[in-house]
Amino acid sequence: MERAVVQITLFGLLLALGTTLPNKDDWDIYSFHINSTVNSRYATTVITSRVANRMDVSKEIEFHVRIPKNAFISKFKMLIDGQEYDGVVKAKEQAKQQYAQAVSRGQSAGLVSSVGRTLEEFKTSVTVAAHKKVTFELTYEELLKRRLGKYELQIHAQPMQPVKDFKVDVYINENAGINFIEVKGGLSTNAMANAITKTHVDKQAWVYFYPTEDQQKTCDSCGDQGMNGDLVIVYDVNRDTSLGDIKRSAGYFVHHFAPSNLPRIPKNVVFIIDQSGSMHGRKITQTRIALIHILNDLAEDDHFGLITFDSDIFHWKRELVQANKENLNSAKTFARGITDRGATDINRAVLEGARMLNAHPREGSASILILLTDGDPTTGETNLERIHSNVRRVIADKFPLYCLGFGFDVNFEFLEKMSLQNNGVARRIYEDSDADLQLTGFYEEVATPLLTDVTMIYIGANNLTQTNFSLYYNGSEIVVAGQITDNEIETFTPQVIAVSTSKRVVFSETNTTVDSTGTMSDSHIQRVWAYLTVKQLLEKELQLSGPEKENVKNEALRLSLKYSFVTPLTSMVVTKPQGENTDVLHKPKEGERQTSGLPFGQPIGRLTPWTSLSGKGFSPASGSIPGPPVTRGQGFYTASGLLPGPPVAGGGMGTGYAIVPTYKPTIAATDGGMGTQDLIVATYEPTIAATDAPLYHRFLLKTVNQSLPLCFDVSGDVGLKLLHHPNREMSVNGELDSVAHGGFKRIVIHVKPDQHIEVDTAGITVRDGQRVTSHTGQDLLTIGSVTVIRRNKEIDVAAEDSRMVILVQEKDGEEFLWPVLRQRPSDTSVTGILALKPAVYEEVQQGK
Numbered sequence: 146m147e148r149a150v151v152q153i154t155l156f157g158l159l160l161a162l163g164t165t166l167p168n169k170d171d172w173d174i175y176s177f178h179i180n181s182t183v184n185s186r187y188a189t190t191v192i193t194s195r196v197a198n199r200m201d202v203s204k205e206i207e208f209h210v211r212i213p214k215n216a217f218i219s220k221f222k223m224l225i226d227g228q229e230y231d232g233v234v235k236a237k238e239q240a241k242q243q244y245a246q247a248v249s250r251g252q253s254a255g256l257v258s259s260v261g262r263t264l265e266e267f268k269t270s271v272t273v274a275a276h277k278k279v280t281f282e283l284t285y286e287e288l289l290k291r292r293l294g295k296y297e298l299q300i301h302a303q304p305m306q307p308v309k310d311f312k313v314d315v316y317i318n319e320n321a322g323i324n325f326i327e328v329k330g331g332l333s334t335n336a337m338a339n340a341i342t343k344t345h346v347d348k349q350a351w352v353y354f355y356p357t358e359d360q361q362k363t364c365d366s367c368g369d370q371g372m373n374g375d376l377v378i379v380y381d382v383n384r385d386t387s388l389g390d391i392k393r394s395a396g397y398f399v400h401h402f403a404p405s406n407l408p409r410i411p412k413n414v415v416f417i418i419d420q421s422g423s424m425h426g427r428k429i430t431q432t433r434i435a436l437i438h439i440l441n442d443l444a445e446d447d448h449f450g451l452i453t454f455d456s457d458i459f460h461w462k463r464e465l466v467q468a469n470k471e472n473l474n475s476a477k478t479f480a481r482g483i484t485d486r487g488a489t490d491i492n493r494a495v496l497e498g499a500r501m502l503n504a505h506p507r508e509g510s511a512s513i514l515i516l517l518t519d520g521d522p523t524t525g526e527t528n529l530e531r532i533h534s535n536v537r538r539v540i541a542d543k544f545p546l547y548c549l550g551f552g553f554d555v556n557f558e559f560l561e562k563m564s565l566q567n568n569g570v571a572r573r574i575y576e577d578s579d580a581d582l583q584l585t586g587f588y589e590e591v592a593t594p595l596l597t598d599v600t601m602i603y604i605g606a607n608n609l610t611q612t613n614f615s616l617y618y619n620g621s622e623i624v625v626a627g628q629i630t631d632n633e634i635e636t637f638t639p640q641v642i643a644v645s646t647s648k649r650v651v652f653s654e655t656n657t658t659v660d661s662t663g664t665m666s667d668s669h670i671q672r673v674w675a676y677l678t679v680k681q682l683l684e685k686e687l688q689l690s691g692p693e694k695e696n697v698k699n700e701a702l703r704l705s706l707k708y709s710f711v712t713p714l715t716s717m718v719v720t721k722p723q724g725e726n727t728d729v730l731h732k733p734k735e736g737e738r739q740t741s742g743l744p745f746g747q748p749i750g751r752l753t754p755w756t757s758l759s760g761k762g763f764s765p766a767s768g769s770i771p772g773p774p775v776t777r778g779q780g781f782y783t784a785s786g787l788l789p790g791p792p793v794a795g796g797g798m799g800t801g802y803a804i805v806p807t808y809k810p811t812i813a814a815t816d817g818g819m820g821t822q823d824l825i826v827a828t829y830e831p832t833i834a835a836t837d838a839p840l841y842h843r844f845l846l847k848t849v850n851q852s853l854p855l856c857f858d859v860s861g862d863v864g865l866k867l868l869h870h871p872n873r874e875m876s877v878n879g880e881l882d883s884v885a886h887g888g889f890k891r892i893v894i895h896v897k898p899d900q901h902i903e904v905d906t907a908g909i910t911v912r913d914g915q916r917v918t919s920h921t922g923q924d925l926l927t928i929g930s931v932t933v934i935r936r937n938k939e940i941d942v943a944a945e946d947s948r949m950v951i952l953v954q955e956k957d958g959e960e961f962l963w964p965v966l967r968q969r970p971s972d973t974s975v976t977g978i979l980a981l982k983p984a985v986y987e988e989v990q991q992g993k
Contacts (some may be wrong), residue, residue, distance in 0.1 A: 171204050172273070173197045176310040179300055183317040185392050185399065186289045186624075187673045188298055190216075194281045198273040206273045208281040211264040211301040216287035217676065217710040218730065221717060223271060224280040232717045232730070234709045236702060240716035240729050262575055264301055269719050269728045286710075288676055291381070291403060291622035292590055298378040302332060307361040307371045313354035315378055321390040321401075322383040326350045331374035337364045352378055388652045391639060394670040396632040398606065399677075400639060402652075403622040410594040410646055411510045413465055414443075415450040415498040419518035419551070421489040422455070422946030423968040428519060428551055428576065429485045435584035436480045442585075442592060443468035448510075450501045451476055454494035455487030456524045465505040488932070488943050490525035491518060492532045495546070495563075499539040509647035511594040511616055512544035514567075517574075517584070519551035520968070521559070523943040527925050527934050529559050537566050545569035545615050549587060552576045554967050558687070558734075565688050568615040593619035596643040596650070601625045605636040610677045617643065626674035675708045683713060842881050842888070846984050855984050867892070867964055868949070868977040875931070875944060877977065879964060888961030892951055894942060896929040904940055904951055906960035909933060946971050949979070 176195035181188055190212070198204045212218070221232035235243070273279050289296040300313060317323065326345050332354070333341060340356040354376055356364075361371050382390070382401075389402040416439075418432060436451075443449060447468040451461040461479040466472045495516055502512045526532055540546060546567035548560035551574045561571040574583045596617040603609060609627035617623060629637050641652040682701035686694055698714065705712045711732050719728035846855040859865065859881065868877040875896055882890040894902040903910040908921035911928055920926060926933045931944045940951040948968035954961055966979040 220284035294620040315352040326380040330377035488524035492526035
């Protein structure tokens with residue numbers, strides 16, 4: 146018999162290790178079909194999995210798929226023993242009540258979706274009797290978005306075992322005619338290529354993917370667990386300079402507008418690059434590479450500016466200049482010299498970029514402002530609402546602002562709101578080996594403006610989606626949907642007015658055909674309108690406040706319920722046979738991420754819950770690092786899913802959150818600076834002797850090249866050295882509370898011998914010599930080189946090249962503190978629990 150032996154370089158730490166995978170002998174997925182129909186860029190995909198329990202006892206059968214994050218789930222059902230169980234879409238508050246009722250009956254329930262880079266996960270399970278079968282069926286819908294001259298339909302296949310009857314069927318019908326179609330993705334190469342059949346005839350195309358069981362084991366991304374990869378259908382439709390493709394049915398229309406053969410418009414672009422200390426390492430290196438590549442792509446009639454910022458602003462030149470060879474070479478030299486340092490003054494940097502564009506008006510050109518940052522504002526103006534107001538006032542709808550958020554420490558909702566308020570979009574840049582390609586890829590999307598000030602006009606229509614667009618870019622597409630008044634197609638007249646270079650252009654050809662579909666597609670156009678409307682209402686709700694925000698939210702909720710879309714405002718309650726657990730599916734927001742390296746994840750925000758899975762052996766990743774084993778009677782604490790746990794030691798930048806021992810389940814909401822996110826998780830409560838158990842606080846230590854951490858306990862209400870910076874006379878100490886599984890009751894930041902800052906749940910106290918002041922509001926405090934600001938349940942502490950966030954959490958009515966190191970000091974002499982380096986260990990097999 147084999148047993149695992151763990152060798153570690155850090156003495157005295159306990160390794161919490163365990164995992165499980167489905168046992169393919171327990172149950173058999175005998176059929177797995179993915180059927181996707183694309184009609185005028187709107188894709189409806191149905192995943193059907195048929196599973197048989199081959200055992201002589203009842204087994205828990207899993208259904209686990211990944212879908213594009215741009216999609217809305219609209220239907221889910223299970224068929225067991227002739228009985229159909231349908232998922233029901235409800236308002237999120239109503240679903241929470243049903244969830245709480247399930248918990249009160251002693252059932253377990255949890256979030257069943259999570260986010261990867263482009264995908265979300267759906268996972269549920271049901272108990273199936275011996276030698277019985279179950280059929281799972283999931284339907285999701287999405288409007289394909291045109292980028293760089295093509296649409297992409299992404300289909301992810303991971304059935305968890307080779308399947309005898311595995312099929313992917315894709316049908317595409319485009320009224321404008323299909324210009325080209327290709328099949329890409331990891332499942333289309335090498336051994337899998339001959340499993341694909343592609344047919345294209347004028348307006349229609351078919352793609353079939355029928356791999357054998359042997360092929361499912363031998364491809365690049367295959368193995369004993371079957372396939373795990375993507376099939377990506379890439380295509381575009383025929384284009385001309387006319388009004389575009391308009392389709393209407395049953396009182397609704399959808400208009401796809403993407404004219405080609407237009408002259409490019411010279412652009413004025415200012416790049417605003419964050420060079421604060423948190424950009425240290427690979428991020429700043431990749432930014433330099435991407436920026437140099439982008440500069441090489443500027444046309445000679447473009448004008449550009451370049452700003453870097455930390456707590457100060459650094460200009461390459463103070464005004465925009467032409468993108469000639471001499472200026473580009475100079476700018477590239479400046480880019481190569483960008484180094485990380487200091488704090489983050491986003492407000493001042495964006496205002497300066499806007500000033501440069503405002504000072505450089507050019508007739509017949511298009512202006513663009515691009516911000517790249519990886520953090521929150523930590524110096525200068527740090528009030529997020531005031532920053533939004535300042536930026537909106539200076540830009541004044543004259544040009545779009547695009548915000549690129551690098552990594553997961555950035556407050557993405559802050560950037561998204563700022564972009565939407567200024568006619569732009571926000572995009573997350575993932576910390577990975579291809580981050581420079583992500584940056585250049587985004588720039589390519591906005592590199593070639595073709596039209597400005599685009600206005601879409603529809604006489605005889607109402608309830609329109611967005612109709613005004615500041616810019617139209619080559620390779621993109623504008624989509625508008627609405628209702629035709631009284632269904633009078635004869636009076637329905639579309640028109641587009643825009644500016645091309647310096648000339649006003651009108652698109653309203655009299656020979657443009659408005660396709661009137663038959664009754665078979667009546668609901669299709671209406672669902673496209675509903676999809677677009679809900680998406681845009683959710684964006685609008687983010688920008689508003691007060692009664693107007695509530696009205697927009699209510700309308701988005703009404704439409705989500707009417708069309709059974711699972712959106713951030715709704716949840717799907719997965720109904721099951723009597724006595725089974727209740728699953729509640731939520732639509733994750735951007736900013737929640739999937740744990741890497743683990744098969745099943747849960748959505749997380751900037752405040753990360755942990756979820757225990759009874760009987761699974763460990764917590765499968767609701768946070769950035771797994772929790773300890775769930776083992777009854779061995780002294781391990783199970784992980785709860787309701788509050789972030791202690792700081793992960795050795796976290797450095799991007800530090801995750803750890804575990805909290807289980808207590809009675811409730812329903813909580815957290816706000817990590819990215820908007821309130823509901824967290825609904827319940828676990829069983831193991832028996833722990835209250836009289837004999839010592840008081841422990843548990844910490845996790847990150848590891849090198851391992852997905853599982855080391856954990857260690859600290860006993861009693863003691864004081865701990867969290868961070869010590871000997872070269873700057875700065876140290877941070879924390880005093881643990883005396884509550885079982887609680888946190889810190891007080892954290893003290895020593896700046897100099899006579900200057901220190903005390904943080905507790907009631908507020909912030911500053912001691913400067915003999916002067917003592919107390920603060921409870923959101924004013925920025927500066928003590929020596931340290932700045933402190935409180936935002937709701939976060940206290941942000943910045944000191945030159947380091948940054949710490951102190952989270953204020955609550956359990957059973959008691960508040961406590963958790964410190965998280967967001968930006969690790971570059972000085973290697975820094976010590977303390979938060980500065981511990983990741984441990985190195987290896988697992989070796991040894992005969993028993």
